[in-house]
Amino acid sequence: MNEGAAQPWHEIVLEVLKANEVRLVAYVPDNVLKPLISGCHADPFFTTLAAAREEEAIGILCGAWMAGMRGIALMQTSGFATLANVLASLPCAFQIPALMMVSERGTLGEFNIGQAMVNRTMRPVLDSLGIEHHTITRRDECGFILDRSIRQAVTTQAPACLILSPLLTGGKVLKA
């Protein structure tokens, strides 16, 4: 456990995705996610692609799942806010374990009021759709939460969302 604590969060995420055969990574970028995105691109285990919109990323994952390939969508809080309709009508309605990882903006030192406001819509949307979600705040819990969430999503055929708190990632702060 002690050696593991030195490992950066994005390496833990990469390992857990691999261990769970999550091969497709579709993203709309975010600065905090940069090392994770680079890590996925650099590893031939993953098929990693940028989508023009987060909605597309969800569509791509759902198609891939139905054809036998697991995937995850990476995005920022503001990107999640574009998703309510497609989550309701595709992974929720069709019972597809669409995995989402959201880099949390809008809290713990946010400098952009728009981000702060849209952040407040994220958990209510997840709750109202009945989507299992966890906020990861600590490195020593990161692997466990992600691993168990993927397993539960797959076995219960339900979407799931992991929110990466600035407590885990450092977040983004205004440079003076």
Add this chain to the structure above:
Amino acid sequence: MSASVTTAHNAKRMNRAALVRRLVARIGEDPAVIGGIGHSNFDLWAAGHRARNFYMLGSMGLAVPIGLGVALAQPRRKVFVLEGDGSLLMQLGCLSTVAAQRPANLAILLLDNGTYQITGGQRTPAELAGTDLVAVARAAGLPQAAWAADEADFDRLVAQCLDTEGPHVIGLKLDDAPPAGQTERDPAQIRDRFMRGMGAKRSGLPG
């Protein structure tokens, strides 16, 4: 490379249900077919259920992304996507996403009736503006995009999708006839049957 030089306004207005029946008869059992929202999947359903059909119910604009995901997961199987013009217009960025990945097994059939037919036939902004969606696809980086001049040309373009590497786009100008049927709305069952058809799920339950 497509040899077709048919322009949008010269393309014959054809019947969606008849074209989808033609497609299904031509491609055989193996390819996956993704029907987009509303009338695209209604006419796929009306052409007779196939084991590898997926009928999308509510996520307007996502037929192409879903088809891209299927194509990436099973690169050896051809994947045909049926998408309405209003739907594609809502998610034009997906053309660049597809072009960037270059899935050789993906074919997008644009069902262009110029309207949002299922919501009452209102004309789309693309129709009002004279936007040529096949030209948009080409400009997005999908050079194998062509309007079908008529039914025989459609058959030829479908054969190209089956026999050559894509991604391909076929533009189909449609008349305003209503769909020939209506899909059963049971998403979990649709998904289950599609996954079994794709070999992505095995089940001891009959079905």
